[in-house]
Amino acid sequence: DTAVSQTPKYLVTQMGNDKSIKCEQNLGHDTMYWYKQDSKKFLKIMFSYNNKELIINETVPNRFSPKSPDKAHLNLHINSLELGDSAVYFCASSKGTSEINTEAFFGQGTRLTVV
Amino acid sequence: GQNIDQPTEMTATEGAIVQINCTYQTSGFNGLFWYQQHAGEAPTFLSYNVLDGLEEKGRFSSFLSRSKGYSYLLLKELQMKDSASYLCAVRDGNYQLIWGAGTKLIIKP
Numbered sequence: 761d762t763a764v765s766q767t768p769k770y771l772v773t774q775m776g777n778d779k780s781i782k783c784e785q786n787l788g789h790d791t792m793y794w795y796k797q798d799s800k801k802f803l804k805i806m807f808s809y810n811n812k813e814l815i816i817n818e819t820v821p822n823r824f825s826p827k828s829p830d831k832a833h834l835n836l837h838i839n840s841l842e843l844g845d846s847a848v849y850f851c852a853s854s855k856g857t858s859e860i861n862t863e864a865f866f867g868q869g870t871r872l873t874v875v
Numbered sequence: 876g877q878n879i880d881q882p883t884e885m886t887a888t889e890g891a892i893v894q895i896n897c898t899y900q901t902s903g904f905n906g907l908f909w910y911q912q913h914a915g916e917a918p919t920f921l922s923y924n925v926l927d928g929l930e931e932k933g934r935f936s937s938f939l940s941r942s943k944g945y946s947y948l949l950l951k952e953l954q955m956k957d958s959a960s961y962l963c964a965v966r967d968g969n970y971q972l973i974w975g976a977g978t979k980l981i982i983k984p
Contacts, residue, residue, distance in 0.1 A: 764917075801960065803918070803974040816971065850917060863908065864972065866917035 763787050766851045766867035773841055774875055780837045781870045783851030791815075792834040793864065794826060795850040803850070809834050810856065841874045848872070877901045879975035881963050886981045887953055895948045895961050895978045903968015909937050909948045910962040912977065918962055922948070950980075958982045 766783040773779055785792060793816075794806040807826040808816035814826070823839040834851060851867040880898045887893040899907070906925040910918035924930055924939035924946060936949040948961055960977040967973055 800976060802976050803962065803964075805971065808971075863920040863923065864918075866919070868917050869915075 764851055764853055764865050764867040766849075766870055768870060769868060770871050770873075772873045772875065775841055775843060777841050778837070778839045779841060779872075780835055781849055781851075781872075782833070782835045783867055784833050785851075785853040785865070786832065787853055787865060789853040789865075790831065790856045791854050792828065792831075793852045793854075794834065794836050795852060795866075796820075797848045797850060797869070799847070807834075807836075838872075841872075843874050846872055846874045877967060877973050879963055879965060879973055881961075881975045881978045883976070884979045884981065886983060887950075889953055889955060889982055889984050891953050892949065892951050893953060893980065895950070895963075895980065897946045897948070897963030897975060899944050899946070899963070899965045899973070899975075901965050901967040901973055904941060905966040905968065905970055907937075907939055907946050908964045908966070908972070909935075909946075910964065912960045912962055914959070921961075953982050955982050955984070 764785045791810045793808045795803050797803050806820050809828045812828045825837045828834045848869045848871050850869050852864040854864045855862040908923050909921040911921050912918040922937040924937050929938045934951045939946045960979050962977045963975040964972045
């Protein structure tokens with residue numbers, strides 16, 4: 761029944777490792793996002809996909825690579841993890857980017873800790 | 876640049892009323908959202924304003940003045956469960972959501 765689900769909820773890993781976070785939405789939305797929420801609590805957009813096509817790619821290191829196998833999934837792969845990558849990563853979805861009144865639905869978040 | 880400003884933290888008493896302000900400067904405007912985020916949880920949608928004026932939804936109301944780049948969220952009859960962070964977000968001219976850092980609201984008995 762969960763609208764936007766992401767796994768895992770917690771991820772503790774060592775520097776230099778490669779890890780993936782998975783996200784799935786069952787709302788039939790066209791657009792999916794990855795956000796990073798750091799210790800200052802700012803939500804920063806990282807990527808946005810519309811119908812499996814990348815439409816926003818903010819200035820993030822190319823160690824971060826999103827992959828959208830279909831409209832309902834947007835996974836985030838991170839290579840060579842660094843201490844500064846520690847944050848909470850939220851997946852979200854919405855009806856469409858050009859529709860004005862379209863709220864975003866968020867997953868539960870993945871708390872990534874790099875040690 | 877684009878920015879959203881809101882107070883870092885506010886404290887209020889159970890049963891009272893509190894107003895959380897948000898000012899914004901963005902390139903274009905396509906609506907303003909308020910979200911609630913409890914500690915350790917995901918943000919959840921509260922309200923949306925695109926025209927000037929007050930939108931009321933139960934105990935929560937949201938106001939917008941586009942000419943002033945200003946919004947507020949008004950919470951009435953505060954309950955302990957309202958303790959959370961309240962995030963203001965503006966959809967800019969490119970339909971991107973620009974987020975504020977959130978206001979942590981502490982409710983005291």
